[in-house]
Amino acid sequence: MFYHEKRDGFARTGKIEIDGRTVATPAMLEVEDIPDWDFGLAPTSLKFLNEELFEVLKPQNEEVEVLTSLHLLSPRQLVDVFERAGKKPVYAASSALPSNVSLLIYLGADLVDNVLAIAKAYNGVFLMGEIEVQVEKLQRLPCNCIHCQGKFVEEVDNLSKTVARHNTEMLRMEVEKCRRLILDEELRNYVESKVKLDPELTSALRFSDALRDHSTFPRFKKSRCNFSALESFNRFEVRYFFNRALECYQPFSDTVLLLPCTARKPYLISRTHRYLRSRVKINVNEIIISSPLVVPREFELLYPAVNYDTPVTGYWSDEEISFVSGWLKKFIEKGKFSKVIAHVAGGYRKVVERIEGEIQAEVVYTAEDDILSDKSIDRLKKEIEGYERVDLYRRIIDHMLSYQFGISFEGEVKGRYPELELHDKKRLARVDRIYGMLDIYEDIAVHLLEKKIYSVEIGDFDVKGTIFAGGVINADEKIRPNDLVVFCNSKIFGVGIAAMSGREMVESERGIAVKVKRKFLM
Ligand SMILES: [Zn+2]
Structure with a gap:
C-alpha cells in the first residue's frame, strides 16, 4: 500500500x-x-x-x-x-x-x-x-x-x-x-x-x-526558480504564469512603461526601481522585462516572478529575445496601449525593437545606456508625469486575488511593501512571500466555500494538523499541490495547503491531502 x-x-x-x-x-x-x-x-x-x-x-x-x-x-x-x-x-x-x-x-x-x-x-x-x-x-x-x-x-x-x-x-x-x-x-x-x-x-x-499532463504541478513553490537552461523557458510554472497573468491582466492607462528586471526580488524593493520611483512619479502601467519572464508590475509578488534567478551577462541570445518579445507583445496587445515608453537599454532594448513594427502603439525610448542617468530620467519624466495617482498596492492585491482564485474582494490594503495585507474590519488576506501567493483568512475562506472554489469537502471528523485523502469527500478539480485551499464539514471550516491535486484527493484512499493552516467553527 x-x-x-x-x-x-x-x-x-x-x-x-x-x-x-x-x-x-x-x-x-x-x-x-x-x-x-x-x-x-x-x-x-x-x-x-x-x-x-x-x-x-x-x-x-x-x-x-x-x-x-x-x-x-x-x-x-x-x-x-x-x-x-x-x-x-x-x-x-x-x-x-x-x-x-x-x-x-x-x-x-x-x-x-x-x-x-x-x-x-x-x-x-x-x-x-x-x-x-x-x-x-x-x-x-x-x-x-x-x-x-x-x-x-x-x-x-x-x-x-x-x-x-x-x-x-x-x-x-x-x-x-x-x-x-x-x-x-x-x-x-x-x-x-x-x-x-x-x-x-x-x-x-x-x-x-x-x-505530458501537468495537472499535478504546483503553481506556487517555496524554492527559487533557476532559469539556467533553455529547458527552463518551458517549465510548467513559466507557461502557467504567462497564460494566467495574461488572462487576469487588467491595465488601466493608455500608456505602458517598460523597465528592466533587477537581481533583487520583488523588483519594487530593488535599488534601481526604488531610485526611479523616487525621481519620477509613475502612475501608468508598468511591465518589467526579464528572461524568460515578462512581468506586469501587478504580478511581481506571485511565483515565479517573486523568486527566480537568471544568468545575467548583458548578452541576449536570439532565442531569448524572440521568446521574451513574443510574450511582451501579448501583454501590450492585451492592454491596447497607444503609447509604449521603453526605459531600457542593451538586450532589453533589443527585445522591444524586435516587436516595434508589429504593435499598434507608438514606441518611445527614453533611456541612454544608463537608465538612471539624469538625462535618461529627465526624458522619462517628460513622457510620463501628469497622470493621476494610482493605488498600486491595491492593484497588486486585486491582481493576486484574480490570479490565484479568480475572485475580487473589497477591503483596504495595509502594510509595508511587500508585506501587504487586505483588511476589512479584520484581516482578510496577506502576501505570503515564501510561496509567492496570498494567504487568506475567515471571510475570504467563507466566500470561496460558498462559490466552491478551491474547496475541499471532508467527512465529519475532528480536524487536527492534517487532512488525509481517505477523509475527503469532494474536491475542486482545479486544485494543484501547494494551492491554498478551503475545507469544510458540517461543524468546522478552515484554510490549508494542498499536498496533492484535487483529483488525487478524491481518488486516493491514503496519504496526506491537506495540511491545515487555520480552522474556524461553523
Ligand atoms: Zn566507495
Missing part, C-alpha cells in the same frame, strides 16, 4: 509497505530486498514493438506498476510509459544509474533498484557519481566509503563485489538526494542540470514538458 506525503510535479515522496517493512520513497531497493513481484516475461520496450504481445507478457501486480529496463527506451518512449503508468506506485526496475535516476524520479518513479549498478561493477565499471570509470585504469579505488576505503585495486579481495557495493552506495546517495530535493521543491532545478550530461536525457525532459 502506498501512502502519499508530498508532491512536486510527477515526483512525490511517500511510504510504501514492502514485506512488512515501511520504506520511504523515492527509494532504491537492493536486489536481495526486492519482494516476489511479477516482472513479466518481457521488458517494457516490447510494448513499442508488439503491443498485443506485451499485454500478454507484461508484469501483473496488484500494488505496484513494474516498468523494466527503461534505459533501453528512446526518450519519447520513456516519457510515454510514465504518462500511461496509472495510479499505482511506479517501480522502475533494472533501469537506474546515478546519471539517469533523478530524471526517472522526476518522471514519476517511486522505486528503483541497484541491478544496473551491480551489472556495471561486473562489467568493470566504477561509478564516480554519474561518471563511469574503467576499474582497470585505477590504481586505487578513489573513494573512502566503507567498501572501498581508498584501497589499492590489487589489494581488494573480491573486486567486482566491492565495486558493486560501492556503485550501490553511489546510486543510493543520488536517490536520497532526490528525496531531499522533492521535499525542498528543488528537483526541477537539479534535473535541468543533470540532463545536460546526456542529450538523450535532455530530449526526454523536453518531451515530458511538451507532451
Whole structure:
C-alpha cells in the first residue's frame, strides 16, 4: 500500500509497505530486498514493438506498476510509459544509474533498484557519481566509503563485489538526494542540470514538458526558480504564469512603461526601481522585462516572478529575445496601449525593437545606456508625469486575488511593501512571500466555500494538523499541490495547503491531502 506525503510535479515522496517493512520513497531497493513481484516475461520496450504481445507478457501486480529496463527506451518512449503508468506506485526496475535516476524520479518513479549498478561493477565499471570509470585504469579505488576505503585495486579481495557495493552506495546517495530535493521543491532545478550530461536525457525532459499532463504541478513553490537552461523557458510554472497573468491582466492607462528586471526580488524593493520611483512619479502601467519572464508590475509578488534567478551577462541570445518579445507583445496587445515608453537599454532594448513594427502603439525610448542617468530620467519624466495617482498596492492585491482564485474582494490594503495585507474590519488576506501567493483568512475562506472554489469537502471528523485523502469527500478539480485551499464539514471550516491535486484527493484512499493552516467553527 502506498501512502502519499508530498508532491512536486510527477515526483512525490511517500511510504510504501514492502514485506512488512515501511520504506520511504523515492527509494532504491537492493536486489536481495526486492519482494516476489511479477516482472513479466518481457521488458517494457516490447510494448513499442508488439503491443498485443506485451499485454500478454507484461508484469501483473496488484500494488505496484513494474516498468523494466527503461534505459533501453528512446526518450519519447520513456516519457510515454510514465504518462500511461496509472495510479499505482511506479517501480522502475533494472533501469537506474546515478546519471539517469533523478530524471526517472522526476518522471514519476517511486522505486528503483541497484541491478544496473551491480551489472556495471561486473562489467568493470566504477561509478564516480554519474561518471563511469574503467576499474582497470585505477590504481586505487578513489573513494573512502566503507567498501572501498581508498584501497589499492590489487589489494581488494573480491573486486567486482566491492565495486558493486560501492556503485550501490553511489546510486543510493543520488536517490536520497532526490528525496531531499522533492521535499525542498528543488528537483526541477537539479534535473535541468543533470540532463545536460546526456542529450538523450535532455530530449526526454523536453518531451515530458511538451507532451505530458501537468495537472499535478504546483503553481506556487517555496524554492527559487533557476532559469539556467533553455529547458527552463518551458517549465510548467513559466507557461502557467504567462497564460494566467495574461488572462487576469487588467491595465488601466493608455500608456505602458517598460523597465528592466533587477537581481533583487520583488523588483519594487530593488535599488534601481526604488531610485526611479523616487525621481519620477509613475502612475501608468508598468511591465518589467526579464528572461524568460515578462512581468506586469501587478504580478511581481506571485511565483515565479517573486523568486527566480537568471544568468545575467548583458548578452541576449536570439532565442531569448524572440521568446521574451513574443510574450511582451501579448501583454501590450492585451492592454491596447497607444503609447509604449521603453526605459531600457542593451538586450532589453533589443527585445522591444524586435516587436516595434508589429504593435499598434507608438514606441518611445527614453533611456541612454544608463537608465538612471539624469538625462535618461529627465526624458522619462517628460513622457510620463501628469497622470493621476494610482493605488498600486491595491492593484497588486486585486491582481493576486484574480490570479490565484479568480475572485475580487473589497477591503483596504495595509502594510509595508511587500508585506501587504487586505483588511476589512479584520484581516482578510496577506502576501505570503515564501510561496509567492496570498494567504487568506475567515471571510475570504467563507466566500470561496460558498462559490466552491478551491474547496475541499471532508467527512465529519475532528480536524487536527492534517487532512488525509481517505477523509475527503469532494474536491475542486482545479486544485494543484501547494494551492491554498478551503475545507469544510458540517461543524468546522478552515484554510490549508494542498499536498496533492484535487483529483488525487478524491481518488486516493491514503496519504496526506491537506495540511491545515487555520480552522474556524461553523
Ligand atoms: Zn566507495
